[in-house]
Amino acid sequence: MKGTKMLLGCALLAASLVVSNAQAQTTLRMTWYSDGNEGEVMSDLLRRFEEQNKDIKVVLDQVPFKAINENLPVQLAAGQGPDLARVADLGGVARYMLDLRPLLKDPAYFETNFGPFLEWMRLPGDKTSIPGFMTQLTLTGPLVNKTLFEQANIAMPGPKATWEEWAKAAKDVATKVQAPFPVAIDRSGHRFFSLAITQGAKVFDDKGEPAVVDDGFKRGAQLVYDWHKNGVMSKELWGSVAGTAYRGANDEFKNAQVVMYVSGSWQIGQFDKTIGNGFDWVAVPTPCGPANCSPMPGGAALVAIKTTQHPKEVARLVEYLASEKVVGEFYDRSLFVPGHLGLAKQGLTYKDASQQGKAALKVFSEGVSTLSPVANKLQGYVHNRVIFNAVISRLGQAIAGEASLDEAYKRITADIEQQIAERTKK
Amino acid sequence: MLRGATRIIDWPMEGLQRLIGERRMPYVFLLPNLAFFGVFVFVPISINFLYSVTGGPALFPAERPFVGAGQYAYLFDCGSFVDPSSCREDHFWRGVSNTLRFTAFQVVAMVLLSLLTAIVLNMKIRGRGFFRAVYFFPVLLSPVVVALIWKWILQRDGLLNAGITGLGGDKILFLSEPGWAMFWIIFVSVWAHMGFYTLILLAGLQAIPADIYEAAEMDATPRWRVFWRLTLPLLWPNLIVVIVLALIRAVQTFDEVFVLTGGGPGTSTLMVVQYIYETAFSNQVQNFGLAAAASVVLGIVLFALTLAQLAFSQRKSS
Structure with missing residues (x-):
């Protein structure tokens, strides 16, 4: 009887210790979306972080990209957001971000390595906050099915080729090999501007206010309209x-239907x-227009x-994940262009990538040097x-035959004015 | 035993009846349902209305500036209501126009086909049970599943185009041509929901006494006259239910069309509900006020439809 009581006492003590230990652990929730394998890589890194920091547990909530753009802002506005989130619309959710500067051991590291990109996460007038770090720097650009060019026996245009030259070559190839999509551009305003800026679109007036529809913009819109x-x-x-729905051509490209x-x-x-040895594909530099050959930068x-x-x-976790070694591993394994200036300078090995994957990453990385100031701005x-949304919505209508390009231009200007006014209404 | 149990319930009820009087007792029984309805229907409707008279990007009503009828004025700022492009918020009016066209064609097709199917399934044909199940089966599917199945059939490399090219024809972009896209969303919607309405009409047909038909047969009444003079009038209450339910559902259409065409090409299949959803949640500026105002307008239309149904069925029964 005495032994049983003793055992019961020990069990209670052990249980209370377990409970108190569990209570001491802080749980952080991170909302995350993936384009490729980066969710798996992040899970790996978080497991290592938890091993080194027993008092923190991180729950990775993986959601579709659509949820990041549509649901997360509502959650954040309601004050029900996660502790951290991977976001692409940096300016749009900037007002919900926490400035980690006072909590970081080495804010200078962040300034040095993520400096230009931190500005994308700040509200107008804010010059100092450090809300996080870039999980990737992205650049727009064309991916070309080289095998289709070879099958059609047509030479690929060179590095300084214009959009028109590429369009003609892609159309010739598609006609010869009967591919249904000579050129496919993501239905995204961001992607459209990679074309419009090369045509001379300035986007802003001298005061820095949006003045989207100018001659360069019209040249870009006319090209897309004519190509359809x-x-x-x-x-x-x-x-x-x-409307503003995004539509990509990933599946069509993977199925060799896009030149x-x-x-x-x-x-x-x-x-x-996913393509593997299915066919040869290459990344090529952004085609040129009368103004420049600039891609659009972006990222998450x-x-x-x-x-x-x-x-x-949260600050401890961000410090760990943004540290050079960890973030370098993240970019390397996820096959991302680094959003870390130090690593970009050193270059990454991308040891898990195929030769064509490595070559494509090299082409995109080189695109950083050709970025136009308009694209950055x-x-x-x-x-x-x-x-972006006003442009795809209205240009989409013009392409579908519901409106002329001139009507679309007027609507784009009106939509932008009205939505910015609504967004800034107090 | 049972009497003892009911006494347990009776006792407090009797006490309550003594306290508040017999005339007020029905309200006690209505109260739980009313409370549930109030919390989940009236409160959201009130909050929605509150949003419709406010503006700005803030989520909480207290943080939103009052704009009065500003959102409604913006919605109704039109040169001509029959030309959406003359309206400031042209997408809303394109949604209204598409919804009206969709509703007109879909409801007519739905009612006629459901009636025809119900009449056929009410006959003594072979495999009647099997056919009843076949027609009802799509009703059990989720609208998203229905839309995805038809998307696979209708897309460029889908089943239908495979058949067309197999017969030597050219591929047709069914979901990228405005006329085709509208045709197919009506077709898919009728296919998916017809079984439900057929069931209602079938129940109505089976409730018609057989001796009426026997009397008509003895009088050698022609079949079309039997249908026109007997079947249709006796089926009228069920038909009204079918018409109104189909109308309300057509005006509310969203999920199938959203998955199948995304409202495109352009805005040719954009419906009012999709407009509301996108204005509130999908656009970069989540314009809750404008979306709430549009949903109030839609709510009024649906309410009017329901009242019309009530009035119509009451007049008919009297």
């Missing part, structure tokens, strides 16, 4: 859905894995959220998604 009319682009992307796919560096990981960042109850633990503009 003459069969260079199929209506299935830009003309098939309404030239204008998308971006974030596709490399999944194409490298892991940021701390203002409503977190555990800011110190547009990416850093807090209401850039308002501009």
